[in-house]
Amino acid sequence: MPRVKKQNPFAARKRQKRENGPPKPDRRALPYEEIKRDNAFFIKYYELQKICATEEEWTQFLTSIRDNLPTTFRVTGFKDEAKALLAIIESQLFTEYVRAVAELHQKAPEEVERPLCLPWYPNGLAYQLHLTRKDIRRSEPLYRLHNFLIVETTAGGISRQEAVSMIPPIVLDVKPTDKVLDMCAAPGSKTAQLIEALHASPEEHKIPPGFVLANDVDNNRCYMLVHQAKRLNSPCLLVTNHDSSAFPNLLTTQPDGSQAILKFDKILCDVPCSGDGTLRKNPDIWLKWNLAQAYNLHGIQYRIVRRGAEMLEVGGRLVYSTCSLNPIENEAVLQRILKETDGALELVDAGHLVPGLKYKPGMTDWKLATKEVDQVFTSFDEVPESLHTIIRPGMFPLPADEMAKIGLEKCIRVLPHLQDSGGFFVAVLEKRRQLDFEKNDVKELVALNEKAKEPEAAKEPQLDEEGKPIEEKSVPWGPQRKRRRLHGYKEDPYVFFGENDSDYEAIKEFYQLDGSLNKRCLLTRCLTDKKKNIYYCSDVIRDLVVNNEHNIKIINTGVKTFVRCENRHTVHPYRLAQEGLQASNAFMGASRRIEVERDDLVLLLNCTDPTKPPSTHELKQETQQRCKELGVGSCILKYVDERFTLFVVGWRGTSSLRAYVQKDETIHILRLLGADLSKFETNKYEEARAAAAAAALTATDDAKEAGEGGEGAVAEASESLVATPMDTETEVAAES
Numbered sequence: 001m002p003r004v005k006k007q008n009p010f011a012a013r014k015r016q017k018r019e020n021g022p023p024k025p026d027r028r029a030l031p032y033e034e035i036k037r038d039n040a041f042f043i044k045y046y047e048l049q050k051i052c053a054t055e056e057e058w059t060q061f062l063t064s065i066r067d068n069l070p071t072t073f074r075v076t077g078f079k080d081e082a083k084a085l086l087a088i089i090e091s092q093l094f095t096e097y098v099r100a101v102a103e104l105h106q107k108a109p110e111e112v113e114r115p116l117c118l119p120w121y122p123n124g125l126a127y128q129l130h131l132t133r134k135d136i137r138r139s140e141p142l143y144r145l146h147n148f149l150i151v152e153t154t155a156g157g158i159s160r161q162e163a164v165s166m167i168p169p170i171v172l173d174v175k176p177t178d179k180v181l182d183m184c185a186a187p188g189s190k191t192a193q194l195i196e197a198l199h200a201s202p203e204e205h206k207i208p209p210g211f212v213l214a215n216d217v218d219n220n221r222c223y224m225l226v227h228q229a230k231r232l233n234s235p236c237l238l239v240t241n242h243d244s245s246a247f248p249n250l251l252t253t254q255p256d257g258s259q260a261i262l263k264f265d266k267i268l269c270d271v272p273c274s275g276d277g278t279l280r281k282n283p284d285i286w287l288k289w290n291l292a293q294a295y296n297l298h299g300i301q302y303r304i305v306r307r308g309a310e311m312l313e314v315g316g317r318l319v320y321s322t323c324s325l326n327p328i329e330n331e332a333v334l335q336r337i338l339k340e341t342d343g344a345l346e347l348v349d350a351g352h353l354v355p356g357l358k359y360k361p362g363m364t365d366w367k368l369a370t371k372e373v374d375q376v377f378t379s380f381d382e383v384p385e386s387l388h389t390i391i392r393p394g395m396f397p398l399p400a401d402e403m404a405k406i407g408l409e410k411c412i413r414v415l416p417h418l419q420d421s422g423g424f425f426v427a428v429l430e431k432r433r434q435l436d437f438e439k440n441d442v443k444e445l446v447a448l449n450e451k452a453k454e455p456e457a458a459k460e461p462q463l464d465e466e467g468k469p470i471e472e473k474s475v476p477w478g479p480q481r482k483r484r485r486l487h488g489y490k491e492d493p494y495v496f497f498g499e500n501d502s503d504y505e506a507i508k509e510f511y512q513l514d515g516s517l518n519k520r521c522l523l524t525r526c527l528t529d530k531k532k533n534i535y536y537c538s539d540v541i542r543d544l545v546v547n548n549e550h551n552i553k554i555i556n557t558g559v560k561t562f563v564r565c566e567n568r569h570t571v572h573p574y575r576l577a578q579e580g581l582q583a584s585n586a587f588m589g590a591s592r593r594i595e596v597e598r599d600d601l602v603l604l605l606n607c608t609d610p611t612k613p614p615s616t617h618e619l620k621q622e623t624q625q626r627c628k629e630l631g632v633g634s635c636i637l638k639y640v641d642e643r644f645t646l647f648v649v650g651w652r653g654t655s656s657l658r659a660y661v662q663k664d665e666t667i668h669i670l671r672l673l674g675a676d677l678s679k680f681e682t683n684k685y686e687e688a689r690a691a692a693a694a695a696a697l698t699a700t701d702d703a704k705e706a707g708e709g710g711e712g713a714v715a716e717a718s719e720s721l722v723a724t725p726m727d728t729e730t731e732v733a734a735e736s
């Protein structure tokens, strides 16, 4: 049969671009100061919707939304370490903040307003600075604050996140036992919060029984998500890449060994939106805002929340959120799903979970309009036929009696002027019973999965009446539209340890692993006898991968726990990885542990030259004694004080001991220990000045010596000044 040649979409796009002429200038490239913070359609539209109660409030709203956004961050985690970091922030960092802001604005320190603790964020762990991102990035007096934010973000001590974006995970109220789905997760700031909530009771659960499945349709953004979530080192995270509106049903193994369709206890639908609530952070949206975006997005927003509702466990909770203020993307989507599910889904009031947050109730009346807002419609009958494909009947508010039943006023609308934040919309739904349109045929799904496992060549193509191959349909509970491509995805495989893995036996013996660690949850990402990195994931994540890897594209799972590290001194081929220690520590015996005092740990962490690790003779007597008992190889350094217990991966050399952590985490731990950090404190402004001066000097000297040709020397001079010490983990211990 002759094959129809398919068009290459990339080539087609390229051709189209060529035909369209030279590219338009990138509006995003405009500096924020130059963007006119105005858009007549935006103003006309929201004035029409009466999103504010009075003229005075409307003026406040407009003033606020045109202003830059203050910077906010939250201290990550709920553990003792987070409390200790918070104490340091509130004392040392904020003292430095007051000094620096006073210098920046040439004020007396007493006149500087201290950062604001966000009252509704649990445990006082989130703060708002009276500075914008730009202030922090571009003002020399603030360089220490900037360094702090960068280092602690990389080390996972804090998360820089817009205040309003912290709300959905709080009202989702995740518990360590919850099965959580984040349907539109990238770049992952909310996923990080969900993971933290999952790990909130380490005393109760060594490894939480629940998990977070974080998904995004955009492959590149999935990698941003992996990067963001990696800082939390959770073995209970699975990242997938799929269209959420057609997310396949997944299989899970029940305690009795049978298979069932996975239902989630908590689902976050932080759907794609027009983003006009982020105008303060992204002023370029002023240039492109138009109503067509909302009309276009309404459909996909509805389909995502509908699919979410199907996958939700009865009794489970689903949070729908957008960073848009538009009722078309918010209330109109919710009224549609609430009407369709006819009482099976219920809106609940979650205000008590964010006490002190100022917000407005959801809207129960709104109008639709043309793109230019020159024609306004209150019902579908008024919409001209030419707009029928854009403006749909379901976008109009329901009749008053139906509206009263669904209770849209329980939604949370945050407007920028209420507490100097971005704009946001959040709604909390709970599932009371199964939905009429839910498909839960487990036998069909098992059969489909089995088929998907067959090698491609073994499959009989499905043919239509004319003998042409039938494209598989995209249905939420069935195979994906592009299922065939799954086999072509370039993700590395997930290879779990078998029953009798010799590497596992060696690791178990060396580290005295206890039997509660399921060896079958260790995995590698390649099919080889000589494993390099060994990852660990929780039992439930393993089960999900094994049951569903042929049905959904898995981007990432597992935390790096053991890394091959062999040299002539080592007796065991694997060292521990700091990333995995948070999980693996719970299973480790006493054989490779050293308890260290503060001074020893500070000494070890301060060694930034991997070729000169501290000699054991420099350490306390007890540490030296313990070192003698340990052979060469990886070990766990344990530090305890009244505030927290820290575990750090170490390396016992033939005559040395060193800490095996990356630079930013080193600084984070030293900060917690109250050590002197001045050697890590860099002033980029001073460095740039020094580099420029050195370059100028060299250029002058070179020009004197060689006449022309000074340029290369200038470049060289400046390059040599930007080398940073110990940015990455050094693979082999110094002595080897």
Ligand SMILES: C[S@@+](CC[C@H](N)C(=O)[O-])C[C@H]1O[C@@H](n2cnc3c(N)ncnc32)[C@H](O)[C@@H]1O
Binding pocket: 165, 183, 184, 185, 186, 187, 188, 189, 190, 191, 215, 216, 217, 218, 221, 242, 243, 244, 245, 270, 271, 272, 273, 300, 304
């Ligand atoms: C508002 S952002 C999510 C922000 C994210 N929750 C966070 O807190 O970092 C919306 C995301 O939805 C993704 N997206 C858009 N359409 C989608 C779809 N059909 N299925 C899954 N994800 C989708 C986009 O790629 C984008 O990353």
